[in-house]
Amino acid sequence: MLRTVLFGSTLALIATAPAWAAADSFELDSMHTYPSFEVNHLGFSELRGAFYGTTGTMTYDQEKRTGSVSVTIDTTSVSTGFAKRDEHLRSKDFFNAEKFPTMTFKSDAFQLEADKAVPVSGSLTLLGVTKPVTLQVKPTKCAMRMDKNFVCGAVVSGALKRSEWGMNTYVPFIGDEVQLSIEVEAIKK
Numbered sequence: 566m567l568r569t570v571l572f573g574s575t576l577a578l579i580a581t582a583p584a585w586a587a588a589d590s591f592e593l594d595s596m597h598t599y600p601s602f603e604v605n606h607l608g609f610s611e612l613r614g615a616f617y618g619t620t621g622t623m624t625y626d627q628e629k630r631t632g633s634v635s636v637t638i639d640t641t642s643v644s645t646g647f648a649k650r651d652e653h654l655r656s657k658d659f660f661n662a663e664k665f666p667t668m669t670f671k672s673d674a675f676q677l678e679a680d681k682a683v684p685v686s687g688s689l690t691l692l693g694v695t696k697p698v699t700l701q702v703k704p705t706k707c708a709m710r711m712d713k714n715f716v717c718g719a720v721v722s723g724a725l726k727r728s729e730w731g732m733n734t735y736v737p738f739i740g741d742e743v744q745l746s747i748e749v750e751a752i753k754k
Contacts, residue, residue, distance in 0.1 A: 587628060591717060591751035593621040593636065600638055600747045604727075605740030612739075614654070618642035623751050625717060627707055630677040634687070636670045658734040665692050670700075677704050682722070691730040698725055700745070714752045721747040 601615040618639025625632035640660040644651055655662040672687030682703035689698045700723035707717040723745045728736055 588624045588626040588632065590754040591623040591625055592754055593619060593623065594716065594750040594752050595619055597750035598748065600745065602746075603744045604742070607738055612645065614643055614645035614651075616640070616642045617644060625751075627717075630679070630704070631675065632677075633674055634670070634672050638668050638670075639666065640668055641666055659732055661692060670698070675702065677702060677719075679704065682720075689725070689730075692732060694730045696729055698723065716753070717751050719749045721745070721749060
């Protein structure tokens with residue numbers, strides 16, 4: 566009886582092994598991954614900026630379109646094209662980059678669809694506060710790039726209220742809602 570149970574368990578593991586092996590490991594390409602944002606400025610305009618220090622890892626099964634992702638964004642890399650404003654964004658009033666030099670996004674499991682944006686739930690840690698967020702992820706393609714790396718791309722978008730993470734400075738004059746747009750390229754390891 567025990568031999569039968571062990572044999573059955575072994576067969577079950579062997580039968581599911583291809584599903585495990587199908588997920589590939591990827592590393593975000595920091596040169597081609599751009600988290601950007603826009604926020605209302607006093608009702609006059611939309612202030613835009615981006616972060617230029619993003620790293621992370623991803624697992625992705627192309628056939629099933631499933632995976633997981635962990636992203637770290639360097640808050641000291643924030644850039645709006647104006648040095649004095651960038652310095653203020655790094656201060657305690659906003660990102661408090663000296664104390665919190667990074668923010669992270671993690672999703673333990675996602676399911677994508679071809680050529681369609683779908684919700685991906687995860688957790689965002691900003692200013693030491695972790696809260697759930699849902700972002701829209703639209704895969705672009707997976708293919709060999711000119712540099713001979715196999716790459717998967719996506720466009721990620723969403724919105725959040727910065728005050729929910731304790732970033733309250735100048736709300737409501739500087740908008741509470743922040744629009745996110747992230748271009749992503751990830752290289753297969």
